[in-house]
Amino acid sequence: MLKKVPVSSVIMGMHIHELCGSWMDHPFWKSGFLLQDPHDLERLQASSVTEIWIDTSKGLDCVEGETPEEARERGEQVLHDIATQPVRENIADELRRAAKICERSKEAVASMFNEVRMGQMLNTEQTQRVVSEITQSVLRHPNALLSIVRVKQADEYTYMHSVAVSALMIALARQLGFEDDEVHEAGMAGLLHDVGKMAIDDGILNKPDSLTDNEFEQIKRHPEYGVRYLQKGSEPVSRAVLEACYSHHEKMDGSGYPRGLKGDQISLLSRMAAVCDVYDALTSDRPYKLGWGPSETVQRMAQWTGHFDPQIFQAFVRSVGIYPVGSLVRLKSGRLAVVIEQNEKSLLVPKVKVFFSTKSGLHIEREVVNLAAVHCSDAIAARESREDWDFKDLDELWREQ
Ligand SMILES: [Fe+2]
Structure with a gap:
């Protein structure tokens, strides 16, 4: 929004849209820029310009009741935050890179999961490498990989779903302000949350019709199988990752499985995995149903009560958007x-x-x-x-x- 403000209220971090008055009085040859050089602010204050137009959609706004000192500090803090943020890649470049990362990750996950199915130990080193690569892509551009992993072929669903939930967990962990090692752990939890499905018959996993009670009981055991697989390795995964694998189908109101835990009894990574898992499952096309659009999915999930932790869900929406890519x-x-x-x-x-x-x-x-x-x-x-x-x-x- 454009807003006219006196030069005395201008602080660093405001986006200058236009200067009022004669162009001959202007201290700058340019307009339409973010004020981030202290010398530019000094030149503006020393000029005969008394008012300017700022664009509050591109920079800071005035805050009523704020002292000049508080305003100055706020402006400097925002510029500091901008300067320390990682450089965001162009989404077109990152889409190309993310497509390759996605292909490599999917193959790695397929071979890791199949090894586990054959009774071998989980290759922890390979898992860490995959999570690091996914993290780098999400840091360069949060939405590129997330957009690519949403589109899945029928035969690769379980592996792609694991890559997708890992990427969503990483983006959500960053949104929640996690430290780097915690972001990595969240990515691990996403990648491994459904590893127990390797113990379930494919015919049941991919069944187009509704499941019988007996089949559903079998599906409900995948968290338990997953934990068993993950405890086998020579370098077992962390307790938090094990917990997320075991509890990602728990619901806040206690109606989930396998233990029917409620609220805070469910670990933080499990509550995060619950949101990411359901979002990816609903937005994915399956052989028997077309996935919901990303924006519709966010809207419908917001209306469910008792399933998700509301604060985690809000942070999730901030990370993927109200209108995620592809909406x-x-x-x-x-x-x-x-x-x-x-x-x-x-x-x-x-x-x-x-x-x-x-x-x-x-x-x-x-x-x-x-x-x-x-x-x-x-x-x-x-x-x-x-x-x-x-x-x-x-x-x-x-x-x-
Ligand atoms: Fe699951």
Whole structure:
């Protein structure tokens, strides 16, 4: 939002949109920049310009009742945070890299899980390597790998699901402010949470129809089998990872399995794994059902009571977005679009690719629209359900960047 403020209120970290007054009085030849050099602020204060326009969607805003000293400190803190953040890669570059990481991780997980199935010990070193590679990608660009792992072929579901939950756990752990070693542990928990499924018959795991009571009882034993596998290794995984493997199907109201634990009785990593596991399962296409769109899934999960820890779920939404990459949305202009990139400052104005007009009922020329841009007059009007539209190539829209 554009806002006119007196120069006396300007602090570092504000985004200068335009300076008021004659251009001849301007201390800068440029406009539309983030104020991050103290010399620029001094030049502005020494000039004859008395007011400027700031863009509060791109930088800091004034806070009512704040003293000049408090405002100055706030500005410096934000600039410090920006300076110490890892450099974010271009999403198109990271998508290409993430596709390769995803392929390598999937193969590594397949061989690790199959070795476990054959009675061998878990290769802890290989597991650590896979988690480190996934972590690096998530740090370079949080949404690239998450977008790629959502799309799964039928025969690779269990392995890809493990990679996906690992990536989601890493992004969530970062959102929750975990230290680096704790982020790694969360990634390990995600990668290994379903290893016990290797003990379950494929016919039951991939059954398209609803399960019989007996079959469901067998599925419910996978946490127990998983813990047994993980305790076998010469370098057993940490207690927290074991706990997440055992308790990721527990629910906050005590209606989960295997122990029917409630609230805080469920470990933190288990509560995180519960959210990431369900989100990935619901958004994945299976041979017998099309996955829900990412945005719909977030919306529907938010309405369930008693399943997830509300604070963890909120942090999860902040990490994947209200309209995660791949979401189908309707814009106010009547155009349909797919979300292709999150906006770091606001989850409500992502970058989208428009491709269809609901007014004409026809496909239109694909165009990238940055809903956060100052000149952009369009906005998201509603999320759309993939089931209501017969678009076959929605995932291609964000992948073709
Ligand atoms: Fe599971």
